[in-house]
Amino acid sequence: MAYVSDNVMKFFRSSSNQAADPAVPQKLSRRSSGIGEVSRLLNSQEGLCVLDMGSTSANNIRFFTGKGHKNYSEDLLRSSLDPALRIEDGNGNSVIDTRKFLEENLQYGNGQFDVVLCWNLPDYMEEGLVKPTIDRLWSIMKPGGFLLAFFHTREAGPDSTCYRYHVNGTDILEMQEVKFALPGRPASEKQSPRLQRVFNNRHIENLFRDFASIKFFLARDAIREVLVVR
Amino acid sequence: MDAPQTGEGAHIGKSVVIKGELSGSEDLYVDGNVEGNIELRNNSLTVGPNGNVKANVSAKSVVIQGKLDGSVSASERVELQKSAVVTGDVTTQRIAIEEGAFLKGKVDIQKEAGKAAAPASSSSS
Secondary structure, eight states: HHHHHHHHHHHHHHHHHHTTTTTTTOOOEEEOHHHHHHHHHHOOSSEEEEEOOOOOOOHHHHHHHHHTEEEEEEHHHHTTTTTGGGEEEEEOOHHHHHHHHHHHOOOOOOEEEEEEETTTTHHHHHHHHHHHHHHHHHHHHHEEEEEEEEEEETTTTTTTTOOOEEOOOOTTEEEOOOOOOTTOTTTTTOOOOOOOOOOOOHHHHHTTTTSSSSEEOOOSSSSSEEEEEE | OOOHHHHHHEETTTOOOEEEEOSSSEEEEEEEEEEEEEEEEEEEEEETTTOEEEEEEEEEEEEEEEEEEOOEHHHHHHHHHHTOOSSEEEEEEEEEEEEOEEEEEEEEEEOTTTOOOOEOOOTTT
């Protein structure tokens, strides 16, 4: 219990101290029931296909390939910020070209993946991409495959830090702030992506309505972990 | 990693554009544009920060600071530095990835004969 409370305090302290030394991203640890369940699947079988949609992580590659699984990396949030994907709608507003995005990303065969790690992608991705992306994931996952996603609770503000996640043990994740050059900003001004929205439980259930089952794990750091079975 | 010193290997500067097959028996530093295939069986390839390589690469070790679009096969080691943007599958015994590097593709860690684990490391992250 002390471990959890220490980490909760570290989480809040880090939120207020981020400007102190932006060149050195802090690492925080948290227990994850969701990754614990994924680990049980990974430990029970060999040769599974894992799609990691977070920022590229050597930790994760080591964790998955060390257990004899195939690791695929695709940083979908960063890909979605490609200025070449922007088009104008009928009213002259800049919107993302969903069709082009799906032509350039998640190009895998149907039923290829046993595990998909979305991390916090749906909360930070542009609205128009979320549902089409989840639908594509449904197609490329095997029946019975696991999908893990993290959703902020309503206590989270728009400036909630966007983290990359490193698997650091059977149920331990290491979190590190994500920063990259955002569209329209100079490459030298790296920023953390902003939280786009907060899903409630009903929204989440609707998002994954085509999947077989959904399980929620409520954590103490304003995050719900959601484990979905295809 | 800086450009290699004179005499340590071949250097393709940033204004150079090459289309075709590249092979050799010395280390190669690419800071220009290469389109085709690169094969350096017993030597290393470094793609510099200005490098833009659209090629399948086979080498002993590969260090990427720039952009590479194609599959990478290294008999020993692959290193993606923080400015690396790699689209393609990577096959190697060891991989190091700096924070900020971008990789889109499959990573296949091939175990060394006689060794149980194949390490991947995260430097500076």
